Amino acid sequence: MPEFGTDFAMQMLIDTKPKYFSDLVRIAGLAHGTDVWLGNAQTLIQEGKATIQTAICTRDDIMVYLIAQGLEEGLSFTIMESVRKGKGLKDEWVAEMEAHGVPDWYIWSCKKIKYMFPKAHAAAYVMMAWRIAYCKIFYPLAYYAAFFSIRASAFSYEIMCQGRDKLEYYLADYKKRADTLSKKEQDTMRDMRIVQEMYARGFEFLPLDIYKAKARDFQIIDGKLMPSLNSLDGLGEKAAEAVVDAVKDGQFLSVEDFSNRTKVNGTICSLMSDLGLLMDLPRSNQLSLFDF
Numbered sequence: 001m002p003e004f005g006t007d008f009a010m011q012m013l014i015d016t017k018p019k020y021f022s023d024l025v026r027i028a029g030l031a032h033g034t035d036v037w038l039g040n041a042q043t044l045i046q047e048g049k050a051t052i053q054t055a056i057c058t059r060d061d062i063m064v065y066l067i068a069q070g071l072e073e074g075l076s077f078t079i080m081e082s083v084r085k086g087k088g089l090k091d092e093w094v095a096e097m098e099a100h101g102v103p104d105w106y107i108w109s110c111k112k113i114k115y116m117f118p119k120a121h122a123a124a125y126v127m128m129a130w131r132i133a134y135c136k137i138f139y140p141l142a143y144y145a146a147f148f149s150i151r152a153s154a155f156s157y158e159i160m161c162q163g164r165d166k167l168e169y170y171l172a173d174y175k176k177r178a179d180t181l182s183k184k185e186q187d188t189m190r191d192m193r194i195v196q197e198m199y200a201r202g203f204e205f206l207p208l209d210i211y212k213a214k215a216r217d218f219q220i221i222d223g224k225l226m227p228s229l230n231s232l233d234g235l236g237e238k239a240a241e242a243v244v245d246a247v248k249d250g251q252f253l254s255v256e257d258f259s260n261r262t263k264v265n266g267t268i269c270s271l272m273s274d275l276g277l278l279m280d281l282p283r284s285n286q287l288s289l290f291d292f
Helices: 007-016 021-031 037-046 059-068 072-084 091-099 104-112 118-136 140-148 165-175 183-201 237-247 255-262 266-274
Strands: 219-221 223-226
Touching: 007 021, 007 037, 007 118, 021 037, 021 118, 037 104, 059 072, 072 091, 091 255, 118 140, 140 183, 140 219, 140 223, 183 266, 237 255, 255 266
Parallel strands: none
Antiparallel strands: 219 223
16 A cells, blocks of 8 residues: 555554554654664654553644643744754753653654654645555455556566466565666566566456557456556557557458557567467468468
8 A cells, every 4th residue: 555565664553563544644654754763663663651642643743742741832832833944942842751650762852853744734645645545445346457557667478477386486576686777677576576466466467469458547347457568578658559549440361461560679579479469360361382
């Protein structure tokens, strides 16, 4: 899910075990702060000194908590502003906080913070993620079709649509090379993990049909996903649109006819043939004497 799909955010979910929507808002605040989670709230939660409900997660938490402890409202706001900007606490503020029963761990946490996220911003992110989560759970194929069509930047038909076993093979290889992956491979790995999730939920891809597939949009057909033409490595959007336009003029007579009408180069045609996407079309329009 947006805001919760990175390794960093997923580890936060494991560590904090959220139970309420408000917990997710607090986690979003932690994820967008600086020196708020690692070496701070995470340590306090692990040591049992704080929970996800009591740790400092957004800048608003500080002012609201200090006012509840009895500090003057204006001072509570001033302390919040200083802490959320990474300017720490003045000695007189610490004395005032201690006089009102603010625990040592809370003061320690304030001193470590370099930047804090606003609660309203975190709430907006989580509300958006919550809506998407609803669609993902109750309309899964529509969700995956939309994600792969719009958000997947390095989707690969060859790697991701040939079944779960092949995907797991490539995913294991990418994980072994995690420290040396190129930017494109990192994006591909991100998309592979979404496909892995889709397979784990029991959904599958249909083989790409050049007569039915769209240029850039995935489709739901018979309870499965039909990938887009541009999911083929090397087949850009313009070439994919050319294939869609060529289909309107009727079926292809051969690989040669396909290439001539779509302007798809020989390398991509060979790849499509190897993947069984050209439906056993003959290589050429020319008939051999041996065909009779």
